[in-house]
Amino acid sequence: IxxxxxxxxxxxxxxxxxxxxxxxxxxxxxxxxxxxxxxxxxxxxxxxxxxxxxxxxxxxxxxxxxxxxxxxxxxxxxxxxxxxxxxxxxxIPRMMGAWNFIGNAEGSIRGDALWYRAKGKLYGVVLDTVAHERITVDLPAGGEFYVMASSRTEAILRPMVNTIGIALKYSAKNGFEIINSQLADLDRLPIVPMLYGFTARDGSPLVVPYHDGLVSVPSSGMGVLRALAMRGESWLGPSRLGPRVQTSAGLRTPYVGADEIISPGAKVRLFTRDGAFVRDISSTPATAAVRLADSTILLANNGRVTRLKPDGSSDTVDLTPLVLDGLDTCGYVSSFVRNDDGSIIAFINGLTRFDEDSSRNIPLRAGGIVVSTDNGRTWSRSEVPVTSPYFIGSVRTAKGALVSSVSTVIRTDKELPRDGQAPAVETSNHVFEDRKILRSDDGGRTWTLVYSSPCRVGFGLVGGDGVVMKDGRLLLMTADGILQSTNDGVDWDFHDLAGARSGAYPISLFQHAHGEPVYYCTSTGVNQQEDVTSVD
Incomplete structure (x- = not known):
């Protein structure tokens, strides 16, 4: 040659x-x-x-x-x-590029099988001159993949834009499984925190890890990927530790309806209750979403609420003038809560700045609570006994009261460090200063402070709705740990996270219905009072 x-x-x-x-x-x-x-x-x-x-x-x-x-x-x-x-x-359908798939990122040949991607599908071809079996399956929605390796019956894939070290294994038996928990010893496949979760129609848990996919949690083994890009988070950087500009967007937990999931984020996306992607509702970023009884969808972007009506029309309401209190900037709507009487509560997260010259905290972004009684057309401000509050989550008590976890997020003036192309790490100059619980007996129109304790921990993504235990206890996430109440949200004490891995900390809670088992999303996996599985 x-x-x-x-x-x-x-x-x-x-x-x-x-x-x-x-x-x-x-x-x-x-x-x-x-x-x-x-x-x-x-x-x-x-x-x-x-x-x-x-x-x-x-x-x-x-x-x-x-x-x-x-x-x-x-x-x-x-x-x-x-x-x-x-x-x-x-x-057979050709690849996205030319047929130089040997060593090509788009396809993989191992032994007598070729695996490759084309037009949103994964193809497997057994290279036999007689039967030449073929496998065709839809790739998870929301991302492009390449084939890392393969065998006759399985393929290993990675996303083309890989915000964190996720790897998938496809097999006809189990579909797309996240294999990080099987390969956790590799630096490229680190253990991934679980941000939040909800349940499918049958009560089985679905969780969203830092890589922004939607994963079903089996009783044992690997998590199965249902969809990608729940919130549309994406950036490139050497540490690959997920979204980090958070004080202006928060956790962005989804609206969970009887048959649907509406997920806010860089796009607003609609999924079935079982986690299958349906369509993009809006290409405009949103931090909170809710569907009303008349099928109107409310979407929040910063301090504005957009109403998407069933007839296809829309309008936008600016909540900023209601909460400014002399400040120049309004925070963002972190969540909506529907009351039984049809009224809607919107929680607006603020921010406080520590002024080095005067050594005192100064409100920077306004926050508060507003209520609408006409499907979001107009809003009125509620009185809240906290300045520039940062709301973490809420839960309805058995007697109908509403309790909300809140903290004060303080930003210092020191410069943020960066690594590569990644956004600045906000934990370097933002802290949670306290844990507080507010309680309302009138649908969110007035609030009283029922619990307060100091804490000083680095800012991070924590939040989501609280839960109601089978014995009637209320659990709520706080800035640092979980609080519980045994008397309808009047008094609160700390709740221990049992069964978690050493060093794990809770991020959010969820359950199928009041009294059902509680799932804890943590920094190392998912727990159900004891370790269920890790879908790292």
């Missing part, structure tokens, strides 16, 4: 075929392994099953030891070398 081959394979066990470039044209060579003097070449190929001659530079070669040589054409067909002639075996 005078020049490096662009493609090479073994035909059965006695011949070698290769393509080399010479004199600005590609040549396909054939040689006997035992006697290399027995060789010939083609510059134009005649392939039985095609209507015209085939150029050598349009094909690549591959073979399985002991099997006939295979030739793949860029248009999608592949042929086998049988009795000294090339014969078309099958035509």
């Amino acid at each position: 005078r020049s490096e081959p662009t493609s090479l394979c073994i035909h059965r066990k006695d011949s070698v075929l290769w393509i080399s470039r010479s004199y600005n044209s590609d040549t396909l060579w054939y040689a006997d392994i035992a006697d290399t003097s027995k060789r010939h070449f083609d510059t134009v190929l005649k392939v039985i099953g095609t209507n015209s001659e085939t150029a050598v530079d349009d094909v690549v070669l591959y073979s399985v030891l002991g099997q006939p040589a295979l030739m793949f054409h860029r248009s999608g067909w592949y042929a086998a070398y049988l009795r000294g002639q090339w014969r078309v075996v099958d035509t």
Whole structure:
């Protein structure tokens, strides 16, 4: 071989075929392994099953030891070398790029199977000249993938834009599974915190890890990926630890309806209750979403609420003038709560700045609570005994009262460190200063402070709705840990997170219905009073 081959394979066990470039044209060579003097070449190929001659530079070669040589054409067909002639075996959808899939990020051949992606689907082809079985499956919505490795029955995939070290395994039996928990010893596949979760219609848990996918949690084994990009988070950086500009957006937990999930984020996305992606509702970012009884959808973006009406029309209401209190900037709506009488509560998260010169805290972004009694057309402000509150979550008590967890987030003036292209780490200059619980007996119109304790921990993504235990206890996330109440939200004490891995901290809680088992999303996995599984 005078020049490096662009493609090479073994035909059965006695011949070698290769393509080399010479004199600005590609040549396909054939040689006997035992006697290399027995060789010939083609510059134009005649392939039985095609209507015209085939150029050598349009094909690549591959073979399985002991099997006939295979030739793949860029248009999608592949042929086998049988009795000294090339014969078309099958035509399959071509890759996103050209057919140079050997070593290509788009496809993988291992042994007698080819796996590759094309137009939102994953294809598996058993390279057999007789049966040549084919597998076709839809890729998870919301992302592009490449095939890392494969076998005859399974493929390992990674997202093209990989915000964190997620890896998937596909098999016909289990679908797309997240395999980080199986490969947690690899630096590229770190343990991933669970941000929040909800349950499918049958009560089984679904969780959203830092990589922003939606994962179903089996009783044992690997988590199964249902969808990607729940919130549309994406950035590139060497530490790959997920979204980090958070004080202006928060956790963005979804609205969970009887048959649907509406997920706010960089886009507002609609999923079935079982986690299947349906469509994008809005391309405008949102921090909170809710569907009303008349099917109107409320979406919050900063201090504005947009109403998407069933007839296709929309309008926007600015809540900023209601809460400013002399400040220049309003915070963002972190959640909506529907009352039984049809009124809507919106929680607006503020921010406080520590002034180095005066050594005191100064409100920076206004926050508060507003209520609407006309499906979001107009809003009125509620009196809240906290300045620039940062709301974490709320829960309805058995007697109908509403309790809300709140903190004070303080930003210092020191410069934020950065690493590569990643957003600045807000935990470096933002802290939660306290834990507080507010209680309302009139649908959120007035509030009283029923609990307060100091804490000083780095800011992070915590929150979500509270839960009601089978014994009637209320649980609420706080800035640092979980609080519980045994008397309808009047008094509160700390709740221990049992069964979690050493060093784990809670991020959010969820359950199927009041009194049902409680799931804890933590920094190391998912717990149900004891460790259920990790879908790292």
